């Protein structure tokens with residue numbers, strides 16, 4: 001029988017942020033601060049080709065001209081970009097195979113619940129994993145099996161070496177360097193991430209997943225992910241992330257680009273559980289991320305995100321519906337508690353005819369947190385018969401939290417149809433009482449009610465992740481009511 | 483089973499229950515009748531542990547335990563069940579998962595193992611038959627989009643699943659057509675045993691044609707003002723409540 005809310009309760013014995021530990025392995029870090037030299041150093045450490053160094057330096061030039069955006073509904077102390085370590089890698093003899101990975105690293109992965117064990121596929125786990133800690137990718141599983149189908153799934157750095165033509169062709173085409181302040185920064189200093197290419201007509205037989213981990217103190221993580229689904233192919237990609245508990249704020253500024261060529265489909269799911277800071281608002285990750293995909297003809301991109309972590313989140317996974325009949329979807333649950341702040345949503349840019357987009361956003365806010373949905377639906381003048389449906393619901397757990405909705409609609413084609421629905425509700429005392437009257441504790445009741453509230457989104461997640469996400473929601477909402 | 487002595491309860495500073503006494507023994511069925519606003523639902527809520535009410539005086543003994551001292555969920559786990567006058571909807575949570583969570587929390591409280599998936603499904607099948615509940619409703623979200631009658635049936639289905647010692651049915655008959663009324667009443671009768679007890683709150687005598695009470699009480703202005711047998715219900719049906727008021731003011 002499938003995982004039920006009941007099993008959930010049993011998994012909630014340990015209600016704290018359980019990924020707050022630190023792995024003790026010697027790391028090689030570059031000195032704090034950002035300059036052309038830092039960038040040259042990172043590039044040299046990664047043994048990168050000249051063209052990539054040029055790309056970085058150009059991005060750095062652009063970044064220097066930009067200022068940090070202030071339009072998001074979040075307040076935080078701006079990071080001191082000279083006080084961040086931009087590169088940190090566990091000292092290693094190169095990881096040629098799984099056997100080279102240190103026991104401490106294996107232990108870390110075990111604690112995070114990451115399995116690299118390819119044998120496990122027989123017992124039902126069907127996920128290929130790339131594990132990225134701080135600035136480098138540690139290990140990728142199922143590589144050979146995937147390569148039999150022509151699927152490339154490896155760390156970004158490796159792809160630069162093995163498939164430079166693909167990287168050159170697609171990198172920066174969806175999120176140009178100058179797109180925004182953090183995308184420019186990322187383009188200058190990005191370290192690792194995943195690359196994935198699905199050849200024409202291939203349906204990727206397993207979930208591809210990357211697990212991002214910040215470990216080293218004082219570092220920022222700047223990962224770069226690129227997923228290319230060639231014509232008629234399909235891939236489901238998952239991403240998870242955690243970080244140790246620290247009093248300091250650490251910066252995570254990623255860029256993710258998705259390219260779905262004609263008739264291709266990409267399903268991209270994120271369970272974001274960066275350390276949110278403590279209940280007084282001390283510490284936590286600043287999560288400033290640019291995620292965007294482009295759909296060619298008849299292609300489909302579906303973003304699903306469950307955002308429970310981070311002190312401040314600033315994130316708008318978007319779709320450019322360039323090809324006719326292409327489809328974009330955005331399913332989001334954003335949970336904030338204590339002093340967390342989230343400003344998240346999506347952009348659906350309709351360029352092609354008969355393009356369709358769906359936005360389902362569920363914001364759950366507790367404690368003294370602030371949770372905003374910000375979304376743009378843009379219908380261009382050639383996008384005949386474009387359709388959008390948006391639904392943005394907010395659930396308030398306390399009297400001191402804030403929930404906000406900022407929907408922007410720009411429509412230049414009169415044949416289009418745009419629907420927007422929004423609701424705000426307070427978690428029902430009647431509902432909690434009803435559960436309690438049946439013998440269910442109030443904490444469990446809250447978790448049941450919130451999970452039910454987010455069902456539409458959670459249903460979009462692959463099974464392994466759905467279970468994880470349910471647990472996370474419950475943990476994140478500890479002490480949220482009031 | 484339950485002994486209520488001199489119970490006073492208020493909400494927002496307004497006293498609703500004004501010294502209520504009631505004793506229910508195992509195996510008994512008690513009916514509580516009374517005009518709108520008399521405090522019937524308040525009594526049910528107070529016993530179930532709704533926090534908005536302030537208990538200013540009185541005691542409630544439930545099977546040897548001080549009921550008023552127990553948390554809401556512990557009262558349920560001790561075997562107190564309330565069929566709500568207005569059952570609550572919980573979107574996105576299936577009836578089945580809801581009940582499994584409830585059942586297992588109750589079992590855990592009693593030091594029992596969680597029920598196996600197989601036994602649970604057998605139980606669902608058996609108990610949904612008692613109230614002739616459409617099996618499809620069992621997998622739908624709790625009460626969401628249920629008709630009034632379906633909600634009431636679902637309450638009795640939940641009662642059957644949780645097998646309480648004391649069930650309080652708050653106007654479970656209202657909104658039911660005559661066939662549904664018969665089904666629900668039959669369900670309640672089937673669940674009756676010498677070890678459990680039922681308090682039926684109702685407006686209408688007609689439910690008591692099916693669920694035969696041992697005692698009928700009239701709740702008026704926060705107190706039980708008259709107690710009799712099922713003939714009292716017939717009297718009330720015929721003559722209304724005014725004669726009781728008159729009798730009282732004498």
Ligand SMILES: Nc1ncnc2c1ncn2[C@@H]1O[C@H](COP(=O)(O)OP(=O)(O)O)[C@@H](O)[C@H]1O
Nearest residue numbers: 493494496498517518519520521522523524525
């Ligand atoms: N939240 C509340 N604040 C003030 N008065 C209330 C509240 N809830 C119920 N009451 C009052 O308490 C009285 C008893 O209500 P209730 O127990 O629902 O009556 P019954 O179920 O017998 O019809 C009514 O006069 C009602 O208006």
Ligand SMILES: [Mg+2]
Nearest residue numbers: 522523567653
């Ligand atoms: Mg009532």
